[in-house]
Amino acid sequence: MTQARTMTDGGYNFAYLDEQTKRMIRRAILKAVAIPGHQVPFGSREMPLPYGWGTGGIQVTASIIGLADVLKVIDQGADDTTNAVSIRRFFARTAGVATTQATEAATIIQTRHRIPETVLKDDQIIVYQVPIPEPLRWLEPREAETRKMHGLADYGVMHVKLYEDIATYGHIETSYDYPVLVNGRYLTAPSPIPKFDNPKMHEMAALQLFGAGREKRIYAIPPYTRVESLDFEDHPFAAQTWDARCAICGAGDSFLDEVITDDHGGSMFVCSDTDHCGRRVADGHRGDGE
Amino acid sequence: MMDGAAILDAPLLSARGITHSYGARIGCRDIDFDLWPGEVLGVVGESGSGKTTLLNCLSAQMMPSSGKLTYRLRTGDQADVYALTEAERRMLMRTDWGFVHQNPRDGLRMGVSAGANVGERLMAVGARHYGAIRDQVTDWLGRVEMDLERIDDLPSQFSGGMQQRVQIARNLVSGPRLVFMDEPTGGLDVSVQARLLDLLRGLTNDLGLSAVIVTHDLAVARLLSHRLMVMRRGEVVEQGLTDQVLDDPQHAYTQLLVSSVLQT
Numbered sequence: 001m002t003q004a005r006t007m008t009d010g011g012y013n014f015a016y017l018d019e020q021t022k023r024m025i026r027r028a029i030l031k032a033v034a035i036p037g038h039q040v041p042f043g044s045r046e047m048p049l050p051y052g053w054g055t056g057g058i059q060v061t062a063s064i065i066g067l068a069d070v071l072k073v074i075d076q077g078a079d080d081t082t083n084a085v086s087i088r089r090f091f092a093r094t095a096g097v098a099t100t101q102a103t104e105a106a107t108i109i110q111t112r113h114r115i116p117e118t119v120l121k122d123d124q125i126i127v128y129q130v131p132i133p134e135p136l137r138w139l140e141p142r143e144a145e146t147r148k149m150h151g152l153a154d155y156g157v158m159h160v161k162l163y164e165d166i167a168t169y170g171h172i173e174t175s176y177d178y179p180v181l182v183n184g185r186y187l188t189a190p191s192p193i194p195k196f197d198n199p200k201m202h203e204m205a206a207l208q209l210f211g212a213g214r215e216k217r218i219y220a221i222p223p224y225t226r227v228e229s230l231d232f233e234d235h236p237f238a239a240q241t242w243d244a245r246c247a248i249c250g251a252g253d254s255f256l257d258e259v260i261t262d263d264h265g266g267s268m269f270v271c272s273d274t275d276h277c278g279r280r281v282a283d284g285h286r287g288d289g290e
Numbered sequence: 291m292m293d294g295a296a297i298l299d300a301p302l303l304s305a306r307g308i309t310h311s312y313g314a315r316i317g318c319r320d321i322d323f324d325l326w327p328g329e330v331l332g333v334v335g336e337s338g339s340g341k342t343t344l345l346n347c348l349s350a351q352m353m354p355s356s357g358k359l360t361y362r363l364r365t366g367d368q369a370d371v372y373a374l375t376e377a378e379r380r381m382l383m384r385t386d387w388g389f390v391h392q393n394p395r396d397g398l399r400m401g402v403s404a405g406a407n408v409g410e411r412l413m414a415v416g417a418r419h420y421g422a423i424r425d426q427v428t429d430w431l432g433r434v435e436m437d438l439e440r441i442d443d444l445p446s447q448f449s450g451g452m453q454q455r456v457q458i459a460r461n462l463v464s465g466p467r468l469v470f471m472d473e474p475t476g477g478l479d480v481s482v483q484a485r486l487l488d489l490l491r492g493l494t495n496d497l498g499l500s501a502v503i504v505t506h507d508l509a510v511a512r513l514l515s516h517r518l519m520v521m522r523r524g525e526v527v528e529q530g531l532t533d534q535v536l537d538d539p540q541h542a543y544t545q546l547l548v549s550s551v552l553q554t
Contacts, residue, residue: 152377156384156414160399163413164406166420167442232420 015062015095021045025063025218029209032220037182038150039133044216048090053083054112055213057129058090061110064125064209065091070098072106077114077255077272084112103275113176115197117254117276120206122223128191130212133219135179135189155187158230166235175240181228182221196239196255201227244269247289249280300362302327302468302500308347308357316524317343321357323519323529327467330494330501332515332532334508334547340524341504342472348502349389349470350379364467384411388461392473394453397460398445404431404456405441411464430459434489451482455489462493469494471503475510487513508551512536520544 013019021043028042047055065071071091075083079101087110088099100106103118110127120126136146139157149155158179165173178195182188190201191210201208201221208221221227231237245252247268254276256269268289271277301324310317318340325331333341346352348359350371359371364386374382383389391397398407408427409417417423431441434455445453454474461469474490475483491514494501505511511518512532519529520541528541539545 148376152380154377154380154414156410159413159418160402160406160410163409163420163423164402167403167405167424231418233418234421 012094015065015091016048017045017059017062021059022063025059028218029060029063029220032209032218033207033222035186036221036225037180037186037188037219039217039219041216042218044213047213049086051214052131054087054110054129056211056215056218057110057112057127057213058087058211059213060127060209060211060218061087061091061108062095064127065095065097065108067095067097069107070100070105072100072103072109072275073111074109074114074116074273074275075112076257077116078274080274101275102279111193113192113194114255114272115193115200117271117273119200120204122205124206126204126206126208128193128208128210130189130191130210130217131214132177133189133210133212133215133217135177135187150186153185153187155181158187159232162230162232162235166232172231172235172237178237179230181230183225184228187230188219188221194240194255195229195237198227198229198237199239203227242269245287246271246277246280247287249277249285250287251277251280251285300368301325302329302362303348303502304360305348306358306360308344308354308359310343310347310352310354310357316340318347318354318521318524321526323526325468325500325502327500328498329517330499330503330515332511332518333502333504333521334506334511334518335521336506336547339521341506341521343524344521345470345472345502345504349387350374350383351389361468381415384414385464386467388464388466388469390454390457390461390469390471390474392476394445394450394457397457398453400444400446402444403442404436404445404448407445407456408459408463410460415464426463427459430463431456433462433493434459435485449482451478451486454478454486458490458493462497462499465497467500469499469501471501473505473507474503475505475507483510490514508536508548520547 025042028040032040045059047058049055071088073084073088075081078084091097092099103116108125112129134146136149139161140146162172176194177189177192178198180188180190180198190198203224205223207223210219229237242256244256246254246256248270251271254271254273257272258267258269260267303325305321305323308321309319321344335341347354353372361369361371363369405427408430409423412423412426428438431438436455445456475486487510503514515532518532518535519526522543528535528544535544536548539548
């Protein structure tokens with residue numbers, strides 16, 4: 001009843017995009033899944049939100065979502081930030097689908113900057129919002145040349161960047177959008193997730209879809225695919241660690257955000273994944289911050 | 291199977307009928323030569339004589355309109371350079387060949403440090419041990435007489451002569467057998483030029499490098515090259531041993547070229 005009303009009164013097609021556009025995007029997604037890590041061009045549409053706010057992710061979600069789906073949207077790990085709330089409401093209104101904040105209850109998770117702490121299952125799809133899909137962009141400005149480099153798997157220059165990090169800082173300083181090699185073939189940008197989340201991409205049970213709206217590219221990592229973070233033998237890949245624990249739930253193994261609490265230099269560390277943190281609190285875990 | 295004598299007898303690089311035209315305009319025409327291992331070939335001529343066009347064709351950065359270029363690989367096999375796939379050509383360019391541009395900005399990544407510039411070839415062919423890469427980079431920057439304290443500085447902070455040294459190290463780090471140089475000392479003042487030439491001569495001698503050096507500077511040609519090709523309007527007008535060509539020029543144009551240099 002609610003569904004029928006919300007779907008018709010805006011005058012939009014199911015999930016906003018028209019059916020031909022969704023078909024076009026689905027074709028791009030199928031191709032992307034068939035060639036793990038390879039960027040497939042698609043005819044990105046204008047969406048009712050600005051570039052950089054998730055126009056790519058929202059188009060991918062719109063093309064794969066069905067009436068039976070349950071949608072979760074996170075922004076920097078949180079379910080309650082502006083971007084997450086408005087995208088969730090967008091699909092609730094245009095597709096009438098159920099939404100949730102619980103990771104395990106969702107069938108589609110659209111994300112910006114994080115992968116949930118909860119391990120994803122093989123009946124879930126995670127959709128990443130991607131600003132710059134080309135991992136070689138800052139090293140090679142020419143699109144024709146980067147395509148050729150992908151074609152020839154000519155990726156030495158990516159290590160030049162990591163070398164430069166070590167030479168300058170003594171360790172690999174790159175901490176987000178940390179380049180990965182997918183299925184031993186394509187160099188891929190994991191979108192600006194922290195490198196803390198890189199290991200979760202490896203052999204993930206869920207299908208991973210990436211949409212870049214402004215750059216008009218879609219790519220994918222199929223379930224159970226090898227995803228290696230680039231590194232040197234004597235400077236192996238390492239995720240971030242913290243000396244602190246979450247001040248709210250006491251978790252020591254999740255990605256922590258530092259939150260400024262006053263203007264006297266006071267701050268506390270809390271889980272960036274609000275759902276994970278909330279569930280731990282419900283289970284009786286407590287941090288020492290409150 | 292090829293016997294040892296046959297391998298030694300074969301030239302490293304062999305060009306036949308290299309011709310390139312830009313529409314109706316001729317870049318270079320019917321260039322034939324053989325380059326032998328350890329030999330340095332100079333190409334001289336005035337601006338617009340087709341030297342750079344020829345060099346770009348020889349280094350496979352440009353496809354000539356016609357002609358055949360054969361390169362003898364380390365395995366002893368003869369490779370038809372223009373028939374190689376893009377991947378094979380890139381591999382050749384970053385392992386067995388080097389290219390030193392006149393302007394170091396064309397041959398260097400200006401946004402990364404000198405060390406990263408020199409190490410790039412190693413990483414491109416699969417070196418993944420930072421310490422080992424660093425050692426080789428340090429060794430090569432030392433060999434081109436760079437101040438090792440500046441290994442992590444950006445090339446844009448270097449003088450022209452230093453940039454050129456980094457570019458040379460960047461090319462030689464992979465142990466190439468053939469290096470192309472386009473006016474390697476152009477735009478440098480004479481004392482820096484002299485030291486760079488000294489360095490280049492030492493390196494080509496020590497490493498047994500073969501090289502094709504394009505220059506308009508006869509002094510550079512005399513100092514570095516064993517053999518000389520004189521070009522004019524896209525054609526070779528005279529070639530032979532460097533001393534012979536410069537001391538006893540036969541062709542009218544070569545005579546003009548030689549006599550235009552101030553004699554002291």
